[in-house]
Amino acid sequence: MAEVDRRVLYWVMFIALAIPFISPLGLPVPITETTKAVYDKIETLGPKNIALFSIAGGVSAWPEIAPSMVAVMRHLVKREVKIVIWGFFVDQDITVDMIISNVPELKTKYKYGEDWVYMGYVAGAETAVAQLAADVHAVFKADKYGTPIDKLPLIQKVKTAKDIDVVLTVDTGSYILYYIRHWNVGRGIPVAEIGIAMQADMIVYYPVNLVGVMIGVRGGAEYEKLIGRLADGTIRMDAINVSHLLFIIAIALANIGYVMVRRVKK
Amino acid sequence: MPYPTDPLVLSGVWASVILTLMVYSYVLFRETPAFRFAEHTYISTSLAISVIVSYDTLSKNAFTPLSKGDLTYLIPIVLGLLLYTLPFKEVRWISRYPLAFVVGVGTGLAMRGAVHAQMIAQVLAAITLPKAPQPIDWFNFFFSLIAFLTSTSYFIFTREHTGVLKIPTKLGRYMIMLALGSYFGNTILFRMAMLSGRVEEILKVFGIIPWR
Amino acid sequence: MNSTRNCAHSCGCPLVLQDTVLRLCNRVDAEDVSLSFSTRFNSREKKWPRTRSALVLLTLYAAAGAGTPPGAKLKPIKSFKLVDESYLYSCEAFLGENLEEILLIISGRAFSFVVLVLSFVFFYIAIQLAKKGKAPKIRRMIAMDAIDEAVGRATEEGKPVHYSPGYAYMSLSSEQGPQTLASIGILSYVASLCARFDVPIIYNTCIADSLPLVEETLRAAYRNEGKPEAFDVKCIRYQPGQSEYVSAVLGTFQRERPAVNMMIGGLYYECVVIGEAANVIGATQIGGSANIHQMPFIIATCDYAMIGEEIFAGSAYVTKDPLVTSGIAGGDWMKMLLIAITVIGVVLELAGVKVITQLLSW
């Protein structure tokens, strides 16, 4: 028990994860404060406000962040907040397409260029985030689709960080820190994180700088509950439950095995 | 949503699931030719995409402003081209010039961010007293404070961890472990969400669960 | 005051102004916000003899001129801190004057600057001590000492050493850049050992702009060992992205079965994958990163771990040059100083004296 072929573990995990999709368990998802804080912030916004939706996570992180992205976007659209999108990942166009297909209001209710705009890819990581805070128009000469910025009324209004009312940073790495450093510190722009689980504790370290943090797929599931529209995040939470249980069982077995081996050795 | 019928979409979802299984063959069995195929296909595709993206970045950030007559953009373009002296023995040293800029910017940016957000802000947070404290808040405050002080003592390099430093550094190690354990646990949530996403995709494409 | 005056930064001012004042007023309500402003302000601009009152005045004017926002609590302000540049812009916009030009040092960053300057001073002192032969001793770093042993094992088994610097945002110009540099510093030591004992080294990376440095470092290591002809540039392998790099490393492990795996630098999710995959082939592992999120996995998967500062120190440690290692002592003094500030700060805070908190947010 102390040493098993790793492949046994991998097969067990692989199969166990499939179970909840085949027969969902439907355990409840309690709402955490940090998610509620993001929701409350967006509730204060309206058609006069501009939200920045910054994508710093790849398509590969969809299972974790897509439910949150879609739920937050649905909320923004519901509140009729203006939306500026840009991002730092080469595959983000697909993410944006995914959001549009899940939030069709962007095509129907919203007018492109006036109510929302997608500026495309920005290279240069932190350097670019700092640059954008100082001068958006220096970075973008045109949007993703090649329309020059002077033909996009919304982006005409967004010249520097201070023209943005809230930054929603979708982030699987350190972009949240870049936004805190260059957009919040010194400029005071509220920053909210749509993050992966590892960023849960960001709020502890930067309580003053962050509005709230949505923690991974669970944050998405909670947000779905808050806006009253259950979707993928809620279903995926079942898989989370099963896998976490498996971890605990495995850790317990590993320790029992370890103690037994040590006794035998003695 | 019904199961896709459009040949383009259908071929796509099957291709993606087959490639997924090829990669997981490494994990679930061993390094197979299937994995090797997926690996090389991936790197090849990604190289091509990177070329397109870099070209796009260059034309937006350098070539377009240059064509509009902003000659200062010649500097980074020339510097960028100088990187290509690397393969040639006699002129290899020239490739260090562009790197001097890259390293300078990276170091400058990292340092300026580090001092404020990672040093000052942490000390400030450590000494900020709880507001309207209950006894439990005082406990938490001092717990964090002691954890901070002892674990920092573990990172003193110019003293051996004996004598006065023995107990604090040991306690410090425990505190670091508490932090790392929590990070470990938190990361699991994310990784499982990712893997379950792939499993869901496989089940969907094989028609085991309905398409959504 | 005219509320329709255009903003100097053309930021759609009235709206921003109103919102700003609202936020400012609400923040001022909180006790812990205190004004901090450069004292240079006074001497440079006679026009504003008292910065604090001027700003308070500005705020109130702004509130009056732009129309008091609903919900703003206007009351006498004892002290507040200009935490936000946009407040400054709003004030500027309101007066039509450029306050930023008058300011010399950006508010809230002054103490950071002091710390940075002190870091340089400590560094200088440490170097001077080293030059006099009084270099501070550095405690043993087990992970660094393990490198020799690990390369020795690879020599015995006749298998290669695998080295990689992690994802590190794929650029030296990112904030992860210094970690990549530190990693290449350690690489230079590993490579000379490999050259000395004729152990092949495999270097996988996805950081394109580090390639010249890596190549030069490896080349120099082989040249310094007197074996320039033994260096094969094909030991450097490049993949254009993080997951691409992971897939290549996985393949490399099973196909070439290195005896040692070293991953040091700006690691991200690859850490646990590479670490476990290297465990499968039984490689000795040395890992290190200053990225907190990967530290648990380095500890879980590696035989020897360098966490946080250790990778930066490690790069100096291997050089064994007293001038370089003394820099570590400078860092230690900085740590001790800030620990002292923390302890004093807590005591003073408990006594109700807010000197340290004010100093830190200066």
Added chain:
Amino acid sequence: MSNVLRRREIILFITGIVGGLNLFEYFFAVKEAAAVASAIRTWVVIISAFALGLGIITAFRVHISHVKRRTKGQWPFSIWLMGFFVLLTLIGLWDTKFIVYDWTFKNVYVALSTTLYAITGFYIFSAAYRAFRARNIEAAILIVSGVLILLRNAPIGEAIWTGFPILGEWVLMKGQVGGMRTLTFVAAVGLVAFGIRTLLGMERGYYGGE
């Protein structure tokens, strides 16, 4: 001329100036410095984009050699890698909307990125299985803290015992804070010391000690 330009001091000097400028610009509100620093940051984005070509040269160098030497079990894959790259690049440069490029991007590139990212799910499981053993007090603390977080994150923890999320919450929001603060803090101290060495041109390890 080239002997002067070859001197390492000049290169280290440029690094120092560029780094120093980026620091100066952060602390002091001097518009000219900010403008220059900002321009240099744009340059660096451009230089980094150029570096990709070096990567391609590096990759091709390895694979051409495999093909030449007919490395067993490898060379056909090397041909495939290079051939497909050339094909896809040409298509992409011609039109990224073209169906082959678009299809490959979505179904090969994205699918494989997701798959490899998700592979961590397997490895973290075996890593936890191996690392979470109470060999000593430190390991025991690691386990307790990790398991409490697991029980906090999954709603199932609350279903088992309502106290788990509370304890987990304490670890996440309070218990781990001090240790994590230290890791953040000392990494920064190390980075600043390293940065100083780099900017002053003392950190020569990465220049190969030439």
